[in-house]
Amino acid sequence: MPAIAARGLVKTYGKQRALDGLTIEVPEGTVFGLLGPNGAGKSTTIKILTTLTAPDSGTAHVVGHDVTRNPGRVRLAIGCVSQKISVDPWATGRENLVLHGGLYGMRPRDLRRRADELLERFDLKAAADRLTRTYSGGMQRKLDVAMGLIHRPKVLFLDEPTTGLDPEARAAMWTEIAALSRDEGLTILLTTHYLEEADKLASTLAIVDRGRVVALGTPEGLKSELRGDAVQVELAEAGDAMRAQRALERLTTEITAAGRSLRARADDGAAAVPAVLAALDAAGVAVLSVTVARPSLDDVYLRHAGRVFEEVAA
Numbered sequence: 404m405p406a407i408a409a410r411g412l413v414k415t416y417g418k419q420r421a422l423d424g425l426t427i428e429v430p431e432g433t434v435f436g437l438l439g440p441n442g443a444g445k446s447t448t449i450k451i452l453t454t455l456t457a458p459d460s461g462t463a464h465v466v467g468h469d470v471t472r473n474p475g476r477v478r479l480a481i482g483c484v485s486q487k488i489s490v491d492p493w494a495t496g497r498e499n500l501v502l503h504g505g506l507y508g509m510r511p512r513d514l515r516r517r518a519d520e521l522l523e524r525f526d527l528k529a530a531a532d533r534l535t536r537t538y539s540g541g542m543q544r545k546l547d548v549a550m551g552l553i554h555r556p557k558v559l560f561l562d563e564p565t566t567g568l569d570p571e572a573r574a575a576m577w578t579e580i581a582a583l584s585r586d587e588g589l590t591i592l593l594t595t596h597y598l599e600e601a602d603k604l605a606s607t608l609a610i611v612d613r614g615r616v617v618a619l620g621t622p623e624g625l626k627s628e629l630r631g632d633a634v635q636v637e638l639a640e641a642g643d644a645m646r647a648q649r650a651l652e653r654l655t656t657e658i659t660a661a662g663r664s665l666r667a668r669a670d671d672g673a674a675a676v677p678a679v680l681a682a683l684d685a686a687g688v689a690v691l692s693v694t695v696a697r698p699s700l701d702d703v704y705l706r707h708a709g710r711v712f713e714e715v716a717a
């Protein structure tokens with residue numbers, strides 16, 4: 404039985420179709436990433452799976468319980484860490500954990516022990532009895548995740564767990580999330596805008612666009628579907644994009660233009676560079692740079708959603 408199974412989820416807000424038949428299945432003990440730009444439908448999916456809102460149609464089960472028929476069972480089995488930090492700034496780290504565990508009706512002795520265990524695990528022991536308003540963003544985020552785990556859930560939902568963190572705190576959070584799934588067999592569903600985060604953490608990835616899953620697989624599998632290298636050309640003038648596109652048609656495939664950037668694919672990118680430069684020069688197109696890279700998740704996104712990820716996110 405999968406830990407999470409959602410089939411054909413549809414959710415509409417007024418005229419806005421947030422989910423348009425989204426289907427995912429998450430095996431127990433794995434980290435599943437929902438990757439997509441702002442407005443793709445990631446948070447709406449989490450809201451449905453965590454019983455905060457009901458789908459217009461479709462079904463969803465979490466650890467075997469139907470989210471609409473049996474929300475109480477689902478809530479006991481899951482931990483949620485929402486996009487916004489939910490720690491009480493006027494309580495200490497330990498108090499936050501105890502307050503949160505109390506909501507689940509945990510017994511005081513067990514709760515104290517579990518709070519200590521989590522403070523230790525998230526390296527917050529020294530700060531445990533300080534008001535959390537004195538914590539750094541990274542520490543607050545760690546406490547937030549610890550709160551989500553207080554009642555020993557089987558499935559943890561993390562909605563953009565590293566948004567707003569500096570690179571160091573982000574890397575530390577990645578280490579924690581990977582360890583949670585590896586050491587404790589926790590099933591984790593996370594949403595992210597960061598291609599790098601999805602690449603690093605998720606064993607399976609669903610790329611979401613306009614409320615649907617447009618690509619599904621392991622990060623490596625998705626990347627290896629793409630043949631050859633990605634060639635990116637920065638033009639001096641956006642007005643040259645059409646001419647440049649035509650000049651590259653015989654040398655590369657899958658050419659797309661966005662502003663002054665052109666992306667294309669070539670079997671051997673490095674070998675294609677001189678020919679690309681020569682063809683653009685012959686067409687009278689001024690070039691600022693040409694770069695070649697192995698396919699990234701960005702290329703996977705472009706292939707499946709027909710758009711460049713960063714642009715959509717911006």
Ligand SMILES: Nc1ncnc2c1ncn2[C@@H]1O[C@H](COP(=O)(O)OP(=O)(O)OP(=O)(O)O)[C@@H](O)[C@H]1O
Binds near residue numbers: 416419421442443444
């Ligand atoms: N309560 C609401 N009322 C109206 N529209 C909503 C509501 N919640 C979400 N939407 C709309 O539904 C669409 C999907 O939103 P959702 O928050 O699920 O996307 P997301 O992928 O999580 O984006 P983000 O990365 O910004 O959190 C968006 O167009 C959004 O504006």
